[in-house]
Amino acid sequence: MTAKELYHTILSKKSYLCVGLDTDIRRIPAHLRAEPDPVAAFNRQIIEATAEYAVAYKPNIAFYEAQGPRGWESLQRTLEYIPKNCFTIADAKRGDIGNTSGLYARTFFDPASSGLEFDSVTVAPYMGRDSVEPFLEFADKWVILLALTSNAGSSDFQQLPVSDEKLYEKVIRTSQTWAGADRMMYVVGATRADELAHIRTIIPDHFLLVPGVGAQGGSLAEVSRYGLNSQCGLLVNASRSILYASGNTDFALRAADEARTLQQEMASFL
Numbered sequence: 001m002t003a004k005e006l007y008h009t010i011l012s013k014k015s016y017l018c019v020g021l022d023t024d025i026r027r028i029p030a031h032l033r034a035e036p037d038p039v040a041a042f043n044r045q046i047i048e049a050t051a052e053y054a055v056a057y058k059p060n061i062a063f064y065e066a067q068g069p070r071g072w073e074s075l076q077r078t079l080e081y082i083p084k085n086c087f088t089i090a091d092a093k094r095g096d097i098g099n100t101s102g103l104y105a106r107t108f109f110d111p112a113s114s115g116l117e118f119d120s121v122t123v124a125p126y127m128g129r130d131s132v133e134p135f136l137e138f139a140d141k142w143v144i145l146l147a148l149t150s151n152a153g154s155s156d157f158q159q160l161p162v163s164d165e166k167l168y169e170k171v172i173r174t175s176q177t178w179a180g181a182d183r184m185m186y187v188v189g190a191t192r193a194d195e196l197a198h199i200r201t202i203i204p205d206h207f208l209l210v211p212g213v214g215a216q217g218g219s220l221a222e223v224s225r226y227g228l229n230s231q232c233g234l235l236v237n238a239s240r241s242i243l244y245a246s247g248n249t250d251f252a253l254r255a256a257d258e259a260r261t262l263q264q265e266m267a268s269f270l
Contacts, residue, residue, distance in 0.1 A: 001087050001119045002140065003182050003207070003231070009055045009085055010232045014267035017259060018056035018089065018209065019046070020239030021078060022063050027244055029251050039067070040077040042251075046243060047081045049252040053263035056087035056235050058209075076115050087235070088118045089144065089209070095124030095131050102134035109138040120144050122187060122209075125171050129178055136179050143184050147172050148199070150189025150212050172202050181205040188227075190218020190236070196226035204229060211237040213262070220262065224269040232270065238262060 010016050021043055028042040035041040047057065059078055064071035082088055090108040094101065104121075111117040120142035123132055135143045148158055148168045158168040165173075172186060181203070188199060190212030199208070208227055212218035213236050220236060227234045238258070245254035 006055070006087055006207070007231050009087070010270075013053065013055055013263070014270055015053055015055055015263040016232050016234045016236055016266055016270075017050075017054045017262050018058050018087075018235045018237040019050050019054045019242055019259065020091070020211065020237045021046070021057055021059040021243070022239045023059075023074075023243065024063060025067065027247070029247055029249060031249055037070070037074055037077060039064070039071070039074040040081075043074070043078040044081045045252040046255050047078075047083075049256040050242065050259040051083050051086065053256070053259040054086060056089060056237075057082045058089040058091045058237055058239075060239070061090055061092040079116060079118070087120070089235075090116075090118040090121040093122050093124050093146065095127055097127060098130040098134055101131050102137075105135045105138060105141075109135070109141050120185065122146065125175060129174075132175070132178055136183060141183075143179065144209050145171070145175055145184060145186050147186040148188045148192050148195060150191035150218070154189070169202065172199070176203065181207070185209055185235075187211065190220075190223050193219060193222035193226055196223065200227065200229065205231070205233070207233050207235060209235045209237065211239075213238050213241075220265055221269075224266070228269060236262075236266070 023039050023043055025039055028038055032038045032041050059075060064075040094104040106113040108116055108118045108121045122144045124146050160167045162170045185207040188208050188210055190210050210223050213220050242255045242258045245258045
């Protein structure tokens, strides 16, 4: 999916909502446990209930890897359920030396190799340029680079001074030489909304993937105020607040309610 196509979807749905499919088999409603593939069955109903309001879906790969071979099958089925007009993100946070990164890229971008084909993958930049470039060798695929996260330990490294700037700023500036705004996005946590205005001075045109709205307490209003650009430039993720809005048989209806509430707020900001 190109940036133009993504922006068209955002305008048509009046939304920049990304639904995170962090599906924990221990938390899905009990009535689904008898299904041949409980995770895929849960995800299918979530996707069908929220597709009207979401422009992107982001399976967190750890939740599927933890199930072994069954989890990879659930992931493949889940990807097939996502409408083709929605942007897909493999939230894998991969980062390794070049030849290993090349195999990770094949995992998520080459259906002839793995059976999976995502639009994008999250990548950790710590090992530098040659750990990221293999993902960019796939035409029309996106790298979503970890930039400024909202976890408690993010200040251990991301905020450290490097010459006259912070390390996360160095990551953003340097990585712009690897790919442009048509191939590179950045992860910025919603609880870092106060930093978004500054980040926008560095990358005014790039899309930002912003997790942390909803259960993690991030403010959609603040993220939108500081992060929106002329082409929207935001994908705001909500996971638990949508997935687990109810633990009963009405879970899909409650998920739709949560997604609709976010979409309506997003429409007002757009």
